[in-house]
Amino acid sequence: MQIGQPSRTAQRAAAHRAVHQLLEQGRIFHDPLAVRILGESPRTLEAEAVANPGQRGMRLFIAARTRFAETAVAASAKRGVRQLVVLGAGLDTFAYRNPHEALRVFEVDHPATQAWKRQRLAEANIAAPDTLTFTPVDFERVSLAEGLAAAGFDAAAPAIFTWLGVVPYLTEQAVFATLGFIAGLAKGSEVVFTYSDPPQSMPARAEGAHGRRAARVAALGEPWLTFFAPQTLHPRLRALGFGEIEDLGPTEVSILYFGAPAGSPDRKGGHLVRARLG
Numbered sequence: 001m002q003i004g005q006p007s008r009t010a011q012r013a014a015a016h017r018a019v020h021q022l023l024e025q026g027r028i029f030h031d032p033l034a035v036r037i038l039g040e041s042p043r044t045l046e047a048e049a050v051a052n053p054g055q056r057g058m059r060l061f062i063a064a065r066t067r068f069a070e071t072a073v074a075a076s077a078k079r080g081v082r083q084l085v086v087l088g089a090g091l092d093t094f095a096y097r098n099p100h101e102a103l104r105v106f107e108v109d110h111p112a113t114q115a116w117k118r119q120r121l122a123e124a125n126i127a128a129p130d131t132l133t134f135t136p137v138d139f140e141r142v143s144l145a146e147g148l149a150a151a152g153f154d155a156a157a158p159a160i161f162t163w164l165g166v167v168p169y170l171t172e173q174a175v176f177a178t179l180g181f182i183a184g185l186a187k188g189s190e191v192v193f194t195y196s197d198p199p200q201s202m203p204a205r206a207e208g209a210h211g212r213r214a215a216r217v218a219a220l221g222e223p224w225l226t227f228f229a230p231q232t233l234h235p236r237l238r239a240l241g242f243g244e245i246e247d248l249g250p251t252e253v254s255i256l257y258f259g260a261p262a263g264s265p266d267r268k269g270g271h272l273v274r275a276r277l278g
């Protein structure tokens, strides 16, 4: 991220969710606040998306990851989990639509991004509910433990963490510091996150497309730093105590959310993971 500036990729992800409501009627993920929180003209958003059809894949992936995460949050709330931590929240709107009265939400984000979000919420007239606590933390400088403790998080009670579109932007050390912290929490705690296969593991054409996307985010000042192969990530998660791991790769995501597998059964790209302790 650029010093003192809100995350530009958070703005891009929010624009994808908004366009998904406009062009696909929120078919994968319905978010009644997505357009409003962004504060951009729907007509301009739609025109830009139509002029850039290559963005459709990323838009649908972002819709799918949010749906996957909110499905896990609903299941956690049902089994009695009372704390949700939205890590690197960007313009995520779950906290403002939270249907679970007893679920406390901690929105953790870089201080500059969070200040921009609060301004967007005020301008869009979206009220922050009492169940929400804003928790500014720079993952590279302050430990999540310190940030959450200051916000009143109960480290002895189980929690679910969602961490969407953030892991690739962090160093591997920062990623494992956060996973290690979650691993030390109460049994039944869960984390949902996204990661990407290493570009070297992709066939030449996919690697080329990946390289172009990587160049775009690097130009926004937010380069991708960290990738994982599932066969090396899963043992590391298990070693931390995550006994239940669900990992959907590109083919599973296509089948589950887009209605059809696209390409070979072993495609490389973005993954959706849910890992539970115990």
Ligand SMILES: C[S@@+](CC[C@H](N)C(=O)[O-])C[C@H]1O[C@@H](n2cnc3c(N)ncnc32)[C@H](O)[C@@H]1O
Binding pocket: 001, 006, 007, 009, 010, 013, 014, 087, 088, 089, 090, 091, 092, 108, 109, 110, 111, 113, 137, 138, 139, 140, 163, 164, 165, 166, 169
């Ligand atoms: C691609 S955005 C994703 C935002 C959101 N999760 C979504 O899906 O729309 C990446 C998020 O990671 C946050 N982030 C990146 N580096 C960070 C850091 N060092 N500390 C805290 N947050 C960070 C940014 O502020 C931004 O909100």
